[in-house]
Amino acid sequence: MSEVPVTKNAGGPAPTGDPLVVLDNVNKHFGALHVLQDINLTIRRGEVVVVIGPSGSGKSTLCRTINRLETIDTGDISIDAKPLPQEGRELARLRADVGMVFQSFNLFAHKTVLENVMLGQTKVRKTDKATAEEKARALLDRVGVGAQAEKYPAQLSGGQQQRVAIARALAMDPKVMLFDEPTSALDPEMINEVLEVMQQLARDGMTMVVVTHEMGFARSAANRVVFMADGKIIEEAEPNQFFNNPRSDRAKDFLSKILHH
Amino acid sequence: MNVLLDYLPEFRDGFLGTLAITASAALLALVLGVLIAGFRVSPVPPLRVFGTAWVTVLRNTPLTLLFLVAFFVVPQIIFQGASPYVLGTLALGFYTSSFVCEAVRSGISTVPLGQAEAARSLGMSFSQTLRLIVLPQATRTVIPPLSSIIIALTKNSAIAGAFGYGELFNVSKLLNDKGYAIAWIFLWTALAYLVVTFAISGLFRLLERRMGVAR
Numbered sequence: 001m002s003e004v005p006v007t008k009n010a011g012g013p014a015p016t017g018d019p020l021v022v023l024d025n026v027n028k029h030f031g032a033l034h035v036l037q038d039i040n041l042t043i044r045r046g047e048v049v050v051v052i053g054p055s056g057s058g059k060s061t062l063c064r065t066i067n068r069l070e071t072i073d074t075g076d077i078s079i080d081a082k083p084l085p086q087e088g089r090e091l092a093r094l095r096a097d098v099g100m101v102f103q104s105f106n107l108f109a110h111k112t113v114l115e116n117v118m119l120g121q122t123k124v125r126k127t128d129k130a131t132a133e134e135k136a137r138a139l140l141d142r143v144g145v146g147a148q149a150e151k152y153p154a155q156l157s158g159g160q161q162q163r164v165a166i167a168r169a170l171a172m173d174p175k176v177m178l179f180d181e182p183t184s185a186l187d188p189e190m191i192n193e194v195l196e197v198m199q200q201l202a203r204d205g206m207t208m209v210v211v212t213h214e215m216g217f218a219r220s221a222a223n224r225v226v227f228m229a230d231g232k233i234i235e236e237a238e239p240n241q242f243f244n245n246p247r248s249d250r251a252k253d254f255l256s257k258i259l260h261h
Numbered sequence: 262m263n264v265l266l267d268y269l270p271e272f273r274d275g276f277l278g279t280l281a282i283t284a285s286a287a288l289l290a291l292v293l294g295v296l297i298a299g300f301r302v303s304p305v306p307p308l309r310v311f312g313t314a315w316v317t318v319l320r321n322t323p324l325t326l327l328f329l330v331a332f333f334v335v336p337q338i339i340f341q342g343a344s345p346y347v348l349g350t351l352a353l354g355f356y357t358s359s360f361v362c363e364a365v366r367s368g369i370s371t372v373p374l375g376q377a378e379a380a381r382s383l384g385m386s387f388s389q390t391l392r393l394i395v396l397p398q399a400t401r402t403v404i405p406p407l408s409s410i411i412i413a414l415t416k417n418s419a420i421a422g423a424f425g426y427g428e429l430f431n432v433s434k435l436l437n438d439k440g441y442a443i444a445w446i447f448l449w450t451a452l453a454y455l456v457v458t459f460a461i462s463g464l465f466r467l468l469e470r471r472m473g474v475a476r
Binding site for chain 1: 304373375376378379380381382383384385386389393394397398
């Protein structure tokens with residue numbers, strides 16, 4: 001468990017912005033497995049919500065339903081008061097406003113780092129090349145990989161690749177960023193460089209949904225911790241309250257397993 | 262021996278005929294094959310059904326039967342008075358497109374799913390994802406089987422000769438009918454085919470090496 005310096009301006013009472021992402025009574029099955037059960041969750045503008053829980057609890061699936069990489073069986077999801085449309089042009093437009101960072105980075109292997117960050121801007125936003133490149137270089141500098149712009153993803157370390165992936169998502173000026181276990185595939189010494197970028201993003205007021213096992217990050221950057229188990233949201237609380245004084249037995253059990261070793 | 266020298270212009274025309282129909286049918290097959298492969302992996306069910314039907318019908322029909330349809334049925338409906346070159350190209354191109362489609366599809370499935378997910382997350386449409394992200398990465402895997410498919414196409418073009426299109430097989434049949442020793446005719450014809458097929462495998466080997474360097 002890596003510890004990230006606690007920043008007191010983040011982490012604290014939830015911002016009172018308007019609801020940005022709303023999940024209403026969402027259900028999903030994988031065959032016989034009921035992976036999401038009656039999920040109700042509202043994420044407000046500017047809020048950082050960290051989703052934790054044992055593996056197989058449905059937290060990644062939850063994250064992926066928000067930009068409809070996973071479809072849901074019943075219930076409603078809306079982003080910025082607009083319900084998620086069916087697959088098609090409409091959905092593509094909405095996805096452009098939702099940044100996604102994957103566990104396995106998923107940088108485009110046949111494109112350079114710079115092209116990775118430019119592609120969405122030029123092909124989806126139809127920004128001209130020069131503007132897109134300028135913005136891409138600025139973002140790469142911001143996440144600390146500006147010197148690697150001309151390299152291919154395979155030539156970078158995992159931590160660098162993940163920071164490029166964050167820059168790629170930010171290039172679309174997303175309303176909300178989804179992080180699906182962004183540090184789980186990283187070597188321990190690279191976790192902090194990614195978490196620091198995410199900390200900075202949280203301080204800058206980005207709305208974020210973060211699925212993670214990094215309790216240090218949850219403590220220091222989250223406005224709210226959502227604890228999931230067996231496809232259900234068991235507990236929602238401010239980080240201090242959740243970590244120091246969890247209400248449910250499931251959460252107590254989970255925390256005792258991960259914090260005491 | 263001197264059947265080659267005596268009938269050099271015929272052999273040359275036959276060679277050029279084989280080359281022409283191979284090139285045009287290969288182009289048609291590649292374009293259609295990639296398009297149908299796109300259909301087969303599309304999120305739109307009717308397109309998927311169409312793609313599957315296309316491959317099932319064309320891949321499982323004997324090529325000679327397709328030629329019969331192209332030469333005797335198609336001109337009744339459209340392409341009245343089309344040349345044997347056009348009709349032969351259609352039959353060969355359509356037939357081969359089903360094999361190209363399956364090769365491309367197998368290449369598509371070697372590209373990690375995360376690549377397409379990342380593209381879609383950026384707001385790319387299905388066709389953008391396929392064109393910009395998936396197909397370029399599939400190309401490397403697809404090139405070796407494509408090489409075999411195009412070589413098979415070259416040899417299959419002989420069937421067009423049986424339908425009166427002037428190419429190598431057609432020439433050899435003509436000369437055979439004139440009473441020349443069949444062994445020599447076949448030897449020269451075979452050598453001419455080898456020139457084409459060797460050229461194709463060389464071209465694809467070059468492509469493969471290029472792609473290898475690209476990353």
